[in-house]
Amino acid sequence: MGPGETATKRGRVLVRPQYRQSFGETRQRTPCTLGTTGSPRRLTISTLPHPDTPVDRYAAIYDGFAQSPTLRRIWVTTYREYYPADAEPYGFVTLTDLRRMAEALALGPHDTFADAGCGRGGTGLCIAGQRGASLIGIYTSPAAIPHASATAHECGLQGRVRFHLGEFARTRLAAGMLAGVMSTDAFLFAPDLPAACREMARIIRAGGCFVFTSFELFKASTHFQLAPIHDYRPMLAVAGFTVEQYEEPPDWERRMRLLLAGIVAEAANLRREVGDVGAASFQQWATERPQELPDARRVLVVARRT
Numbered sequence: 380m381g382p383g384e385t386a387t388k389r390g391r392v393l394v395r396p397q398y399r400q401s402f403g404e405t406r407q408r409t410p411c412t413l414g415t416t417g418s419p420r421r422l423t424i425s426t427l428p429h430p431d432t433p434v435d436r437y438a439a440i441y442d443g444f445a446q447s448p449t450l451r452r453i454w455v456t457t458y459r460e461y462y463p464a465d466a467e468p469y470g471f472v473t474l475t476d477l478r479r480m481a482e483a484l485a486l487g488p489h490d491t492f493a494d495a496g497c498g499r500g501g502t503g504l505c506i507a508g509q510r511g512a513s514l515i516g517i518y519t520s521p522a523a524i525p526h527a528s529a530t531a532h533e534c535g536l537q538g539r540v541r542f543h544l545g546e547f548a549r550t551r552l553a554a555g556m557l558a559g560v561m562s563t564d565a566f567l568f569a570p571d572l573p574a575a576c577r578e579m580a581r582i583i584r585a586g587g588c589f590v591f592t593s594f595e596l597f598k599a600s601t602h603f604q605l606a607p608i609h610d611y612r613p614m615l616a617v618a619g620f621t622v623e624q625y626e627e628p629p630d631w632e633r634r635m636r637l638l639l640a641g642i643v644a645e646a647a648n649l650r651r652e653v654g655d656v657g658a659a660s661f662q663q664w665a666t667e668r669p670q671e672l673p674d675a676r677r678v679l680v681v682a683r684r685t
């Protein structure tokens with residue numbers, strides 16, 4: 380293998396120099412520093428139930444994160460200097476991924492962007508904090524929102540963040556209102572991916588980016604009950620995006636296996652900290668997903684609205 384190359388599931392690719400370079404960096408704290416007290420202004424949270432909102436299978440998981448030092452320890456020890464501590468993701472996004480996403484979004488203080496499938500909100504909050512932009516966290520899982528709201532307050536970002544119930548294919552946001560959309564490890568769950576791409580193209584203004592990490596699934600996933608996803612590029616192109624970057628982040632599979640093995644090894648602690656329901660959900664994920672990884676590939680995508 381030559382310099383600058385890395386092995387991937389689809390052959391060898393040239394890794395962009397800045398990507399490799401930033402992998403060696405130690406973590407810098409973003410302006411989203413937990414513990415900062417903000418003014419007591421209330422967040423705007425859309426609380427009306429959305430007719431298409433799926434069953435909230437994430438409730439026990441998000442409550443579990445708030446209660447479990449063990450979960451945080453597993454993530455920290457797996458990702459080490461690549462762990463985005465301020466974002467505390469429920470997924471596999473690294474500090475390097477988030478930096479690349481922020482770079483592609485290129486937001487300024489007058490911009491509004493969205494984090495779609497925002498979960499506990501930390502990923503979008505970090506980028507909003509860094510760039511001074513306003514954030515709309517789009518969520519399908521109401522259970523995550525108290526945690527996301529608390530984090531926004533701790534970061535002092537409550538004045539420019541709101542959380543909005545919606546779905547990739549049906550955000551209920553106005554056309555062209557966003558400078559960009561980010562999403563970490565959620566897009567694969569969109570029930571209708573072509574419709575979701577069209578909706579992203581509708582809400583992002585011309586020149587803005589849809590930036591996401593997700594998985595291709597070479598075969599259907601039994602664990603997630605999802606059909607195969609072979610390639611996001613054709614549907615993004617049809618929806619009106621030019622795909623500028625489409626890359627497999629180095630080392631994702633080794634880290635993911637390590638993290639899932641950590642969850643299995645810590646089963647007893649997790650049961651004690653998050654309760655039986657949450658712990659069972661984590662264990663099912665940690666035991667089933669590794670078997671499916673040979674048929675999956677993680678990708679980081681930057682698609683520009685033309």
Ligand SMILES: C[S@@+](CC[C@H](N)C(=O)[O-])C[C@H]1O[C@@H](n2cnc3c(N)ncnc32)[C@H](O)[C@@H]1O
Binds near residue numbers: 495517518548570
């Ligand atoms: C693995 S979590 C990732 C959460 C967050 N982005 C992070 O990295 O911490 C997947 C998220 O996708 C959301 N989700 C699932 N189906 C969705 C859909 N159709 N539209 C938007 N979000 C969805 C879930 O509610 C969950 O928060």
